[in-house]
Amino acid sequence: MKLIIVESPTKAKIIQNFLGNKDFDVVSSGGHIRDLPQKKLGVDIEKNFQPTYVILPKAKKTVSLLKNKIKNSESIILATDEDREGESIAWHILQSINIKPQKPHRRIVFHEITKQAIEKALKNPRDIDMNLVNAQQARRILDRLFGYKLSPLLWKKISKGLSAGRVQSVAVRLICEREKEIENFIPQEYWTIIANLCKIEDAKSKNKNNEFEALLIKKNKKIIPKLGIKTKKEAYKILKDLEGAIYKVEKIEKKEIKRNPLPPFITSTLQQTAYNKFKWSAKYTMKIAQQLYETGYITYHRSDSLNLSNSALEMAKNFIIKNFGKNYYQFRKYKTKSKTAQEAHEAIRPTFAENSPEKLKNKLEKNQFKLYDLIWRRFIASQASQAIFASQIINISAKNYTFQATGQTLKFDGFLKFYPIQYKENTLPLLQKDEILKLKKLTPAQHFTKPPSRYTEATLIKMLEKYGIGRPSTYAPIISTIQERNYVEKDENKKLQPTEIGILTNNLLVENFPNIINVDFTKKIEDKLDDVASGKIEWQKVVGDFYFPFEKILLQKEKDLPPKSNLWQETKEICPKCKAPLVLKYGRFGKFYACLNWPKCKYTKDFKETLDLPCPKCKNGKIIKRKTKKGKIFYGCSNWPKCDFSSWKKPK
DNA sequence: CAGTGAGCGAGCTTCCGCTTGACTT
Numbered sequence: 208m209k210l211i212i213v214e215s216p217t218k219a220k221i222i223q224n225f226l227g228n229k230d231f232d233v234v235s236s237g238g239h240i241r242d243l244p245q246k247k248l249g250v251d252i253e254k255n256f257q258p259t260y261v262i263l264p265k266a267k268k269t270v271s272l273l274k275n276k277i278k279n280s281e282s283i284i285l286a287t288d289e290d291r292e293g294e295s296i297a298w299h300i301l302q303s304i305n306i307k308p309q310k311p312h313r314r315i316v317f318h319e320i321t322k323q324a325i326e327k328a329l330k331n332p333r334d335i336d337m338n339l340v341n342a343q344q345a346r347r348i349l350d351r352l353f354g355y356k357l358s359p360l361l362w363k364k365i366s367k368g369l370s371a372g373r374v375q376s377v378a379v380r381l382i383c384e385r386e387k388e389i390e391n392f393i394p395q396e397y398w399t400i401i402a403n404l405c406k407i408e409d410a411k412s413k414n415k416n417n418e419f420e421a422l423l424i425k426k427n428k429k430i431i432p433k434l435g436i437k438t439k440k441e442a443y444k445i446l447k448d449l450e451g452a453i454y455k456v457e458k459i460e461k462k463e464i465k466r467n468p469l470p471p472f473i474t475s476t477l478q479q480t481a482y483n484k485f486k487w488s489a490k491y492t493m494k495i496a497q498q499l500y501e502t503g504y505i506t507y508h509r510s511d512s513l514n515l516s517n518s519a520l521e522m523a524k525n526f527i528i529k530n531f532g533k534n535y536y537q538f539r540k541y542k543t544k545s546k547t548a549q550e551a552h553e554a555i556r557p558t559f560a561e562n563s564p565e566k567l568k569n570k571l572e573k574n575q576f577k578l579y580d581l582i583w584r585r586f587i588a589s590q591a592s593q594a595i596f597a598s599q600i601i602n603i604s605a606k607n608y609t610f611q612a613t614g615q616t617l618k619f620d621g622f623l624k625f626y627p628i629q630y631k632e633n634t635l636p637l638l639q640k641d642e643i644l645k646l647k648k649l650t651p652a653q654h655f656t657k658p659p660s661r662y663t664e665a666t667l668i669k670m671l672e673k674y675g676i677g678r679p680s681t682y683a684p685i686i687s688t689i690q691e692r693n694y695v696e697k698d699e700n701k702k703l704q705p706t707e708i709g710i711l712t713n714n715l716l717v718e719n720f721p722n723i724i725n726v727d728f729t730k731k732i733e734d735k736l737d738d739v740a741s742g743k744i745e746w747q748k749v750v751g752d753f754y755f756p757f758e759k760i761l762l763q764k765e766k767d768l769p770p771k772s773n774l775w776q777e778t779k780e781i782c783p784k785c786k787a788p789l790v791l792k793y794g795r796f797g798k799f800y801a802c803l804n805w806p807k808c809k810y811t812k813d814f815k816e817t818l819d820l821p822c823p824k825c826k827n828g829k830i831i832k833r834k835t836k837k838g839k840i841f842y843g844c845s846n847w848p849k850c851d852f853s854s855w856k857k858p859k
Numbered sequence: 860c861a862g863t864g865a866g867c868g869a870g871c872t873t874c875c876g877c878t879t880g881a882c883t884t
Contacts, residue, residue: 288877356873372875509877
């Protein structure tokens with residue numbers, strides 16, 4: 208009996224099915240089984256960053272199971288994912304089982320779970336790639352030093368329990384900077400002018416369908432920029448200029464616009480799309496995707512690869528041609544854009560194209576169905592033909608001004624049959640060059656530029672992915688962490704907004720550690736990790752190049768930065784116990800009142816943001832901003848529990 | 860999706876990245 212070890216239990220079951228249970232026993236590790244200890248640094252800086260690893264408490268059972276199985280098998284086949292982490296998991300497994308004599312062991316990899324791919328992999332075993340393992344060790348140890356050295360500085364200078372890390376601190380920085388942009392935003396006024404036109408022969412008709420809109424775009428043949436018309440005065444001057452103008456068709460441009468489908472889903476795009484379509488959190492989307500994966504309806508849901516297996520491509524082709532005809536099929540291969548992608552899995556797709564959503568409707572729960580439908584459609588569409596639009600652009604001259612009308616109609620739906628996206632259809636009447644038109648209405652409209660909006664889970668994930676920060680398995684946890692730490696909270700529209708303590712922490716980090724708390728740091732490290740993986744440099748050098756300069760600054764800042772007592776705010780409140788004044792301090796759950804005589808007097812009191820609004824229910828209470836256990840903001844009455852008024856929305 | 864109110868605060872917090880457990884109440 209040969210023992211095959213993979214990471215995911217579901218994967219183990221599928222592979223066992225492919226191979227039968229005569230020659231192979233397929234088991235799973237459930238991810239990492241060993242790691243640095245949680246309560247200690249676990250890195251000996253003096254000894255060239257030598258790590259101490261411990262078996263993860265959760266993995267103890269797995270490890271003893273693995274040990275047993277290994278004892279009874281003739282050889283071990285390590286089939287963990289083909290990426291840095293997978294290679295490392297394989298290595299840790301070998302390190303954790305001290306069996307004598309050492310059993311023969313080989314490493315195999317595959318990117319798709321098909322019988323063929325597995326059989327091929329079994330024929331091409333290799334050894335563990337220590338360079339790749341070392342790249343993972345460098346990544347792990349660097350992250351540990353970064354987080355476990357920097358966090359204590361925050362405990363000392365702001366509040367206990369705070370945290371900093373390569374990923375979370377940059378995520379918080381993005382959110383804080385967006386907030387600053389919004390606060391500093393000055394809206395700019397601008398105007399647009401729209402002409403409602405029609406053919407001369409339709410001028411008397413009351414039918415609005417004969418009318419079409421044209422936007423003023425040029426003056427003296429020059430494009431008017433977006434904020435070109437700044438004031439009401441300027442807009443009305445143009446209206447005056449245009450009095451008595453003749454509107455004449457100057458140019459008709461017709462062309463076909465072809466649109467390509469979007470690539471199949473990967474974790475980040477699945478989370479973004481589920482947010483945009485259903486308003487699901489990344490966490491919830493992953494929960495539903497996990498269910499679909501475990502029941503065998505979709506491929507693995509934590510992937511950054513756009514790759515589709517040949518059998519998947521074949522399935523899509525057959526499905527489309529059989530049900531919709533050749534015109535709807537188009538072979539497409541997608542290249543993964545992200546440089547940091549590890550490509551251990553396929554894109555997220557239905558396991559069988561024939562499993563159309565309609566077919567599965569009765570087998571799936573409501574939300575499983577919604578997500579499956581999305582994944583299936585996106586996958587089929589990714590192998591479907593282009594959609595073709597007929598577009599028309601018509602320029603209309605009026606004195607020295609030019610207006611433009613655009614029309615667009617769908618000629619062939621192509622992939623839209625499977626994955627509809629929003630588009631505008633508007634038809635223009637049949638016009639001739641030099642044709643004179645009738646002006647029905649000339650409308651000036653005032654606009655103001657809008658500030659950028661706060662990040663949603665979807666847009667934040669998009670940014671993180673863009674900068675290569677975080678991985679498919681961590682996007683959802685990152686968003687949870689920064690909320691749990693009270694750095695960020697969701698506003699009424701579920702958008703991410705920094706808290707006071709978030710801003711405070713971010714300022715300290717960005718001002719004092721600008722070289723590492725930024726969006727480019729991860730990329731720089733990734734480049735070096737690639738060099739470790741290809742054997743060009745030692746992993747210890749990557750860690751050392753980061754750590755020693757960092758440590759120097761850290762020690763300096765520990766001395767120089769003011770203590771956290773500097774942040775305590777005086778108040779007019781008096782301690783009911785000892786009559787000393789109360790001060791506001793920062794705690795893990797936000798601000799709280801504490802007695803100035805602390806530690807002699809231990810009196811504390813909640814600080815809650817109070818809105819200057821009476822309670823609509825009991826009339827004499829005030830509205831207080833509160834949080835649920837899960838951290839969601841709601842508004843309640845200050846007389847609670849006497850008065851039980853509460854509301855998700857901010858009362859007005 | 861699901862669906863609203865504790866306790867924290869002088870002891871011992873904290874990182875990122877794999878993967879989903881299931882001793883008892």
